Amino acid sequence: MIPISVVVVVLGGWSVLYLADTILKSFNSLKNSYENWLALHGLSIAPFHLRWQTSFFNRVFYKFTERSFKEIFQKFSVGMVFGVIAMFGSMILLAKTLMQTLAQMMEEAPSVQSDHVLQVVSSSSRIFTSRSILLSLKHTQVVVPGINLPVSQLAYFFLAILISGVIHEIGHGVAAIREQVRFNGFGMFIFVVYPGAFVDLLTTHLQLISPVQQLRIFCAG
Template sequence: MDSINILIGIGLIHCTLFFFDTFFKSCSHYPYLYFLENTGLEIQVLRVKWYTTACNRMIMKWAMDRSRFWLAWFNAGVIITVLLLPIASFIILKMTFSLWIGQSPKDSGIQTLEPMLPGVNLPLNEIGYYAATLALCSIVHEFGHALAAAREDVQVFGMGLLVAFVIPVACAHLNSEQLGALPIYNQLRILCAGVWHNIVLATLAAATLILTTWLWAPLFTVGQGVTVKTILPNSPLLGPTGLLERDTIYKINDCHVNDGDDWYHCILTAVRQPTPGYCITQKLIQDHDESVPAWHMANGAVSCCGDDSEEGGSLCFEYIEGPPAAPLQLPPHSCLPARLVILNTQRFCQYSHHCAPHEMHCMQPSLDNVTKVVQIKRREGKDVLFIGHPGEIYRTVDVSDWVPKYSFLSSDVPEALALLCKYVTVFSAGLAIVNVVPCFYFDGQYIVGALFLLRSKIRHKSLRQALALCVTCIGTLLLGVNLLYIFVNKII
């Protein structure tokens, strides 16, 4: 199903839920109200909120079981988060300075913070990874706050999950009065716990991604070719001698394919470079030549094959002459079976002298500038010959770096895990950096406020609070300007 249709379907589901919710509430439908109260559901416009106290006992138990460990754990979180705060602020300042002088942050080589939007800078077909990653990162973030609060004897009212259209966001409800009454160091453990857990999650996801190849080594190989995942029904590579799903491709013409990047590079090379010539023996040419009087076609190619020969898979090959002094030993054009020529070639060539032995000749298919002959080598089965624009191969064939060692395995599982790890690494690290920026409604606002309340040379508490508010206002303005600039540029 098309991704746009999926989004439209999700919107219709939200509208339907909101309609029935409004209808039953207006009728004072008591079973429905009882259902909402007991499940913790709340339905709003394009939003569904769920709240539960079921995790409270588990959170309390975990917090009390190993109190010393959690104390050291959250103390480490405070140190790492406080060290991250100036780094995040420096990134925002550098981005703002680049915008001030009229230079794009990316052009200046600066690390940028960029909102990830499905359909804008993320493919819509990966919206499931997007939603799952956001849910995981926010749950881990809020669970960190709740666990730290329970460790400091702050009441945890419950945990919630809000789905705004397709974006899931977790939330933890704490007793703010008890939190504010704690000593500053204890407050910092709770305030920094969310960012700290996001940092740990990003580190674990990155480590998993790095070790993915080693973890799957008993079942899959990586770097020794690509496996065909899907072939579109309109692909010109389908057919009795064409590609099949689960084929392992290791070469395109004379270009080696080790992974997906090589796959793209080899196809791009086939597009940009002319069709290569083939070194074949003079005997093969004499035994299989079926040429008829040649004529030039409108597209610039030369045809020297009859209708029956073309239907049988023959092409008109042009003899690539050697040095001017060398005698011409063959006619300029020969009609030869394409598969026979390519399978019996000794090497690729662009000039006659590339075919070293005297009995070898360089023969090149006579085609227009767009049409190319592409030889696709696979581990099992005959080589696939494609005649057409190589871009059709890339457009209609989807490949994976993961080559199964056993026929019952699918490359979808390790590929999905690797992609999820990439999303979690980027999103969790990004959320940690953004959350620590001193900005209203972010963790950075409360962290900066708590840091300014620590002992310092400024004795007046009201002055320290005013300075914290000033820093938060500046951070909010800088972050807002950067996000607005990036959003407008992505949309326009």
């Protein structure tokens, strides 16, 4: 389980940040200069949410897209097909995870209740007809920080999420530029303790392009 000290530090840190933000905005003498400073640095603060956005890397995105135009088109087309196929695979994985959870619940329940639940599952599903098949799914586990992931590994876990998120969003940004969608900027955020990245695209341009072009952008990450 997550130590109480970690919870206190996280909640305390966000409380101090949000309180400071509220106080600075409440003073008329500081409000305008403070909000201008936030806008200048692309920062926005909300409860348990800190966001940063910049247009500093826009030229890099555009130059990279221009130099690798043909290669990007081929890769994104392949990625679009793979994304559609992977969507069905993810549905199978989610179903497998659900069955694993049910199997674990039956393991922890009393034997009488376990047999009863097993009969209900077996009668409602023609695929899984025995408890041994259900229990064979327990090899797949969903990683839950603080539950089955040690607290000492959280820094590496969130760092990996941030790096993969940045690479993921770069793909969306490059694909959007390739499809002539206006690219406004790139940014990162932290929600409670979860880090992530995003790209800011002009929604109007996204709505004007064809569904295939939209799919290339959405699957590019």
